[in-house]
Amino acid sequence: MNGRPIDDVLVVGGGIIGLAIAREAARAGMRVRLLEKGAIGREASSAAAGLLGPQLGTDRPDPLLPLCLASRDLYPVFAREVADESGIDPALLDPGTLVVAARAGEAEALDRQCAFQRSIGLPAERVRGGELRRLEPSLRADCVEGLYLPRDRSVDNVLLVQGLERAAERSGAHLERGARVDRLLVANGRVVGVQAGPERVGAGAVVIAAGAWSGEIAGDGLAPVPSVPVRGQIACLGPAAVPGRPLYSGDFYLVPRRDGRVLAGSTMERAGFDRRVTAPAIAALTAAAIALVPALRDAPFHSAWAGLRPATGDDLPAIGRGAAPGLLYACGHLRQGILLAPLTGLLILRLLRGADPGFDLTAFDPGRFQNRITGAGLSPAPSAGARARRENPS
Structure with a gap:
């Protein structure tokens, strides 16, 4: 890195991002040590829903979109390799995802999303009436318009984290x-x-991949990348036979698991490091699930949980070299941690090797937060020009 060969790497953080980096670096022949303050993968990585949906809600250019699309498309090979290496199948499901217009005015939003996505070569299909029913018969009767995204998929993130470990x-x-x-x-x-x-x-x-706790790690004269926890609560129903594929409506989603559970999520709450599950949130998520798929009224309540997603000061991740040689960041993925794990592991490996990452990482430069080492002759990096915020549910 920066002309100095790296053969030993310390990864701080044992969530899905840290594990993906550790695996890639170890497979490349580097000596890898990963330090996790608690249990491996027990924070946001195990609390997510596992939606791999970079096209959900996308109706305009976004600096993160190329990375999200590339990482999604890595998943079939990534999941198969993790299964082969670990003996744990992460249950990658590939029936496509259905975005549903469940409220007035949402059909026009689907038109915009479909038009933009097709304009950049992405597969997206507007579906109506009987065609929508064929894709998902369990939808409530007045849901008559949707957008089918055949490449968006889901994974069981709990199994994936166990396999990556x-x-x-x-x-x-x-x-x-x-x-x-x-x-x-x-x-x-x-x-x-x-x-x-x-x-x-x-x-x-040293690679900082400590999720919502990344902002606690600094050094002499070296400020941390800002990190803010964002609580997400999920209600789990089932077993249930429906829905047959992930459904997304407004800011709400349902994600079926292979074992019959159905995840309903999720909240976005600036509640500090409070992981508590709250009755109003779970009641609202359960009601939204039943409103979208009425047959879930008969499903047993299974469980509920909350996780702390990591956000930066501008809600874009920090991926790249820090202000000092020997320091890299891979944190602040917010709702994209599961989705971006395969690509983030490869990007950090390329940077460790001093290679071209293959993507424009300007918008994700940790230096945009003005990290610097005082007295070391290092000037602050310029701020990234893009401040787009992307909240793809994962």
Whole structure:
């Protein structure tokens, strides 16, 4: 990286992003050590719904869209490799996703989405009446218009995280649970490791992938990337026979699992680090599920949970090199963590190797938050020009 070969990497954070990076780096022959403050993959990565839907709601250019599309299209191979390496099938389901106009005015929004997506070469099909019913017979009677997205899919993110954990370790990565990182270690203007409790852990490169806790990690003269937790609550119903594919309506979704459970989500709440599940939120999600698919009225209530999604100051992820040599960031994915995991792992590996990442990462440059090392001769990087916000549900 920056002309210095890297053969040992320290990844901070054991969610899906950190695991994807650790697996890629270990498979590339690097020595990899991952430090996770708690249990592997137990935060936002296991609390998501697993929707892989970069086309959902997309009606205009977005700096994150090329990455989201590319990462979605990596999933068939990615899921198969994780299954082969770990023995855990992440249950990638590929029936396409159906966006439903369930309220007045939403049909026009579907027209705009369809027109834009087709203009950039994406498959999208407006469906009405009997054609909509054929795709999803369980919809309520007055839902008569939709947008079918054949490439959007879903994955069981809990199984995927379990598979990635095992695959990373079998590839040679050393994963440490209960290892909280206190600060970055800086020497001569370069990040050379971290302080983790009483232990000083050295590394040729440090990758911050600590989700909503990434903003707590800084070093001498090195400010953190801003990080804000965003609570998302999900209600789980079932087992139920319907719906047969992911459904998206307004800001609400239903995601069926292979085992018959149906996930209804989700909230977007700035509630700090409060993971509590609240009765009003779960009641509203359950009511929305029944309103969209009336047959779910007879489904048993299974469970409910909440996770803390990681947001940055502008709701775009931080992916790339930090202000000092030896430091990289892969955090702030908000609702796109599951979707972007395969590509983020590859992007960070390319940066570790000093290679071209293959994508324009300007909008995601961690330097846009004015990170700098004081007195090290490093000037603040310019702010990214794009401030678009994308909230693809995952």
